[in-house]
Amino acid sequence: MPAESARSMTPMEKARASPVATTLETPRGKIEFATLGDGPAVLALHGAMGGWDQSLLLARSLGAPGFRYVAVSRPGYLGTALSAGRTPEAQADLYAALLDALGIRRAAVAAVSGGGPSALAFALRHPDRCWAVVMISAASARIDVPVPFAWQVMKLVARFPALVARMRERMGRDPDATARRSIPDPALRARTLADPEAAPLLAALQASSLDRMRERIAGTENDIATTRRDLGLPLDRIAAPLLAVHGTADRMVPFEMSRALAARLPGAELLAIEGGEHVALFTHLAEVRARAGRFLRAHAPAAP
Numbered sequence: 236m237p238a239e240s241a242r243s244m245t246p247m248e249k250a251r252a253s254p255v256a257t258t259l260e261t262p263r264g265k266i267e268f269a270t271l272g273d274g275p276a277v278l279a280l281h282g283a284m285g286g287w288d289q290s291l292l293l294a295r296s297l298g299a300p301g302f303r304y305v306a307v308s309r310p311g312y313l314g315t316a317l318s319a320g321r322t323p324e325a326q327a328d329l330y331a332a333l334l335d336a337l338g339i340r341r342a343a344v345a346a347v348s349g350g351g352p353s354a355l356a357f358a359l360r361h362p363d364r365c366w367a368v369v370m371i372s373a374a375s376a377r378i379d380v381p382v383p384f385a386w387q388v389m390k391l392v393a394r395f396p397a398l399v400a401r402m403r404e405r406m407g408r409d410p411d412a413t414a415r416r417s418i419p420d421p422a423l424r425a426r427t428l429a430d431p432e433a434a435p436l437l438a439a440l441q442a443s444s445l446d447r448m449r450e451r452i453a454g455t456e457n458d459i460a461t462t463r464r465d466l467g468l469p470l471d472r473i474a475a476p477l478l479a480v481h482g483t484a485d486r487m488v489p490f491e492m493s494r495a496l497a498a499r500l501p502g503a504e505l506l507a508i509e510g511g512e513h514v515a516l517f518t519h520l521a522e523v524r525a526r527a528g529r530f531l532r533a534h535a536p537a538a539p
Contacts, residue, residue, distance in 0.1 A: 256287045258314045261332035263325075266307060267314030268333060274301040275366070275535040276339045278330055278357070281306075282348025282373075283455040284389070284444040286313035292443070293347050296436050296516055297369070299528035302535070305342065307333065309350065311454025313447060321457055323466065326353035327360045334364065341536055343367035343475075345527075347516065348488060349458035351375050355468050358475045367534040368477040369527055372513050374488050375470065375479075375496045378462045383487075385416075386459070393448035403445045410434075413441055417514045426518075433520040440517075470499055477503040478530045480523055482511020504530065 256269040269287050271294055279297075281289035290306035310326055311317035320326035330353070334342055341364050346354035351373030358365040392398045406413045410428055414437065418424040428434050444451065477500055481493035490507070497505035506526045508515040516523050 254291070256308070256314065259333065259336050261329065261336050263329040263332040264310075264319030265314070265316065266319060266329055266333050268305055268307045270337075271295075271304045271306065272300070272302055274303050276303045276305055276334070276342035277531065278334075278342050278344040278354075279304050279306045280309060280344065280346040280350030280354055281312070282346075282350050283458050284448075284451045285309070285350075285454070286443070286447075286451060288313075288443050288446075289440060290350075292436060292440050293345060293371070293516075296520065296524070297345060297527050297531075298524045299531050302343075302531065303339075305333070305337070305339070309353065309454060311457045313450050315454075317453045317457055320353075323352035323356035323461065323468065324360060327356035330357050331361050331364060340364065341366050343369065343531060343534070345369040345371070346373050347371045348373055348513070349455075349462060351488075352461055352466050352468070355466075355470065355473065358473050358477075359468060359470075362474050365475045366536055367531060368473070368475050369530065370477065370479045370481075370493060370496070371516050371523070371527075372481055372485055372488055373479075373493070374462045375466075375468075375492045377465050378488060378492075380487065380489065382459055382463075386455075389448070390452060393452055399445050399448055403442065406441060406445070410438060413438075418512060418518060420510070423510075423518055430520065433517045436520070437514065437517040470496060473500055476530070476534045478506065478527065479503065480506045480508065480515070480527065482508040482513065482515035482518075484510050485513045485515070487513040 254269045258267045279290040279294040287308040294304035308315040310320040320329045344354045479493035481490045483490045497503040
C-alpha cells in the first residue's frame with residue numbers, strides 16, 4: 236500500500252472529507268444533498284453563504300453517532316435553485332418532498348443561523364414528520380441588527396476569481412487573523428484554534444465560503460431579506476421537542492431570540508453559552524456536542 240494511502244487523515248482532512256452530493260428532482264423542485272451515517276434521520280440546514288458542504292460540517296460538528304444526517308443545499312445555494320423555495324414555508328415543503336424521495340418517514344431538523352426559519356417552518360407544517368428541532372445560533376424572529384458592511388465587500392469579491400484566490404491564500408497563511416472577526420476574544424480564539432477538532436471544522440467552514448462564492452450569493456440575499464421582516468410563524472404551535480443553543484454575546488443573531496423561543500414552548504431546552512459569539516458551535520464544541528447528543532438520543536424514535 237502506498238504511504239499516502241496508508242497514513243491516517245489529518246483533522247483538517249477529516250473535516251473537509253465529504254460524501255458526494257447529488258441532486259434529486261422532487262415535486263417541489265430539484266434539491267442538492269448528501270447523506271452521512273445511519274440511524275434516525277436528521278436534516279442538517281446551513282446558514283448564510285452555505286450549501287450542502289456547510290450543512291455536512293454542521294452534522295460533523297454535532298458529532299452525535301447513530302444518526303443519518305441529510306445535509307442539504309437550501310434554495311439559492313450551490314445546486315438548489317432559489318426558485319425551489321424563497322420562503323421558509325416553501326423550503327420546509329421542499330425538505331418534506333426530499334424525505335419522501337428518500338423513503339424517510341420522520342426526521343429531526345438541526346439548523347444554524349439563517350437556516351432557522353425554515354427549520355421552524357418544517358416543524359410547524361409537517362408536525363407528524365418532525366421528531367425534534369435543534370437550533371444553533373439560529374434566527375427565529377426578525378433580526379434588527381444591521382447587515383454587516385463585509386457582506387457588500389463579499390458580493391463584490393465574488394465577481395473576481397483572482398480576489399477570491401487571494402483571500403483563500405491569506406486565510407490559509409494566517410488562521411488567527413481569519414478567526415479574529417468571528418472570535419474577538421484572544422484567549423477564546425487561541426483555545427479554539429488549538430482544539431484538534433474545533434479548529435479544522437472552523438477552518439473548513441471559513442474556506443468553504445470562498446468555494447463557488449457566486450453560487451452562494453442568491454441564497455444569502457434571500458436569507459437576509461427573510462430575516463429582516465416579521466417571519467409570521469405561529470411558534471406557539473411547535474409540538475416537537477426543541478433545543479436552542481446560543482451564545483449570549485452573539486452579534487449576528489441576538490441571543491434574546493433563542494431565550495424567547497425556549498420560553499414560549501413548554502419543555503423546550505436552552506443552552507446559553509456565556510460570552511459565546513455567533514460561532515459558539517466551534518468555540519464551545521465539546522459542550523454543544525454533549526448537550527445536542529443527549530437531546531437527540533433522548534427523543535430519537537425507536538427503530539422499527
